[in-house]
Amino acid sequence: MDPASLAAAIGPATKLVWLEAPGSVTMEFPDLPALLRIARERSVLTALDNTWGAGVAFDAFDLAGGQGVDICMQALTKYPSGGGDVLMGSVTTRDEALHLKLKFTHMRMGWGVGANDAEALLRSLPSLPLRYAAHDATARTLAQWWATQPQVVQVLHPALPGSPGHAHWKAVCTQAAGLFSVVFDERFTAKQVDAFVDALRLFKLGYSWAGPVSLVVPYDLATMRERPAWKGTLVRFSIGLESADALITDFEQALAASGLA
Numbered sequence: 489m490d491p492a493s494l495a496a497a498i499g500p501a502t503k504l505v506w507l508e509a510p511g512s513v514t515m516e517f518p519d520l521p522a523l524l525r526i527a528r529e530r531s532v533l534t535a536l537d538n539t540w541g542a543g544v545a546f547d548a549f550d551l552a553g554g555q556g557v558d559i560c561m562q563a564l565t566k567y568p569s570g571g572g573d574v575l576m577g578s579v580t581t582r583d584e585a586l587h588l589k590l591k592f593t594h595m596r597m598g599w600g601v602g603a604n605d606a607e608a609l610l611r612s613l614p615s616l617p618l619r620y621a622a623h624d625a626t627a628r629t630l631a632q633w634w635a636t637q638p639q640v641v642q643v644l645h646p647a648l649p650g651s652p653g654h655a656h657w658k659a660v661c662t663q664a665a666g667l668f669s670v671v672f673d674e675r676f677t678a679k680q681v682d683a684f685v686d687a688l689r690l691f692k693l694g695y696s697w698a699g700p701v702s703l704v705v706p707y708d709l710a711t712m713r714e715r716p717a718w719k720g721t722l723v724r725f726s727i728g729l730e731s732a733d734a735l736i737t738d739f740e741q742a743l744a745a746s747g748l749a
């Protein structure tokens with residue numbers, strides 16, 4: 489989130505700047521064109537973990553200002569699969585020399601994917617834009633609902649004004665993934681928030697995302713950030729393909745059941 493700190497961290501030994509947009513738990517969206525400019529000025533390659541954008545929310549090879557990353561990586565496990573039943577990844581580049589380097593590394597390491605996994609992926613790809621749009625619409629509805637709830641001090645969703653990096657998201661993205669987090673007020677203990685998470689019926693506990701079934705994970709911010717911007721327990725939701733109404737009803741019953749309502 490601080491381009492100056494990236495510039496200061498690049499030294500003569502730096503080969504690659506690895507980026508992710510947004511951060512996949514705290515959802516802050518960086519100023520990608522600014523970060524790319526800094527790397528390019530220093531002749532350092534850039535790679536983006538584009539699992540969130542999935543090649544739908546923005547074009548990583550052609551960002552605002554005509555800049556793009558050198559290498560784009562995706563966990564195909566997430567949106568491209570959409571089924572929550574495949575583990576696979578992709579690395580894409582438009583640079584011929586880089587392509588050959590990656591291709592030979594891939595060959596020499598002896599990596600491969602299962603034919604059945606590849607088949608499942610190919611079956612899912614044509615519906616990716618429709619699924620992504622549906623996850624986006626439902627997640628935004630739910631994020632806006634949480635923004636009106638007194639239990640949370642912050643809703644973290646890059647498409648919501650007031651979320652860190654919202655202006656950076658707006659500058660390059662047309663869509664957003666079905667992923668967001670909320671930070672509960674610190675007057676609620678982690679145990680109380682865990683009780684809320686356990687009381688959800690439609691959400692399963694899980695770290696992954698982009699499948700048809702909504703997932704939820706509570707996080708202790710203090711253990712994952714050196715300088716957390718908020719106190720309190722964070723809960724991340726991956727929104728599936730259920731209706732927004734059904735998921736809001738589930739939030740309401742779980743808040744009541746756990747004594748948070």
Ligand SMILES: *Cc1c(COP(=O)(O)O)cnc(C)c1O
Binds near residue numbers: 537539564566577696
């Ligand atoms: C899940 C995820 C990965 C890893 O993908 P797997 O296929 O589950 O190993 C990498 N980057 C991001 C941002 C992810 O969400």
